[in-house]
Amino acid sequence: MKMKQVAVLVLAAAAVPAVATAASATGPDAREAIAQAYIDALVTHDASAVPFADDCTRVEDGLPTGFSGPQLTHDLEHGPQYSVIQAVHDVRMSTSGDTVTARYLLDSGFGGSRLITVDITETFVVTGDRIHRIEATILPAARS
Numbered sequence: 001m002k003m004k005q006v007a008v009l010v011l012a013a014a015a016v017p018a019v020a021t022a023a024s025a026t027g028p029d030a031r032e033a034i035a036q037a038y039i040d041a042l043v044t045h046d047a048s049a050v051p052f053a054d055d056c057t058r059v060e061d062g063l064p065t066g067f068s069g070p071q072l073t074h075d076l077e078h079g080p081q082y083s084v085i086q087a088v089h090d091v092r093m094s095t096s097g098d099t100v101t102a103r104y105l106l107d108s109g110f111g112g113s114r115l116i117t118v119d120i121t122e123t124f125v126v127t128g129d130r131i132h133r134i135e136a137t138i139l140p141a142a143r144s
Helices: 003-024 028-044 069-078
Strands: 052-060 063-066 085-096 099-110 113-127 130-140
Touching (some): 028 069, 028 085, 028 099, 028 113, 028 130, 052 069, 063 069
Parallel strands (some): 052 130
Antiparallel strands (some): 052 063, 099 113, 113 130
16 A cells, blocks of 8 residues: 555544544533533533524523523623522433433522522523523422
8 A cells, every 4th residue: 555545544534533523513412511501601600611592592480581692691691690699409411302401409699608499490402502592490499
């Protein structure tokens, strides 16, 4: 085999993992990672890693609370409704097609004192590598 043919084969073999990675970039694990980036931003108030579509919407308990990706980004970083969030825990996710359902507990309060824990279920529609819609249901957490 000529040296040029060997070089082409080596380059082609090196490209195979990249193709597989690109194909899986929109798989269930990638969609769950996108949803997790949003959940992380609830606590950190840094939405730079949250890939919202420009026309992303959010509905909470039937009420519209998000009208665009830029507005949702701004709210996560500066909105008073998010400033009271102290921690998120017990995150469980499932994926079906482009839909990721995340259920988790969220602690909120002031000055380091937890006032309430709520049970949140959020459904994310993730198409490609962007969040297009979020639907949230918030309930008081069951006490044990």
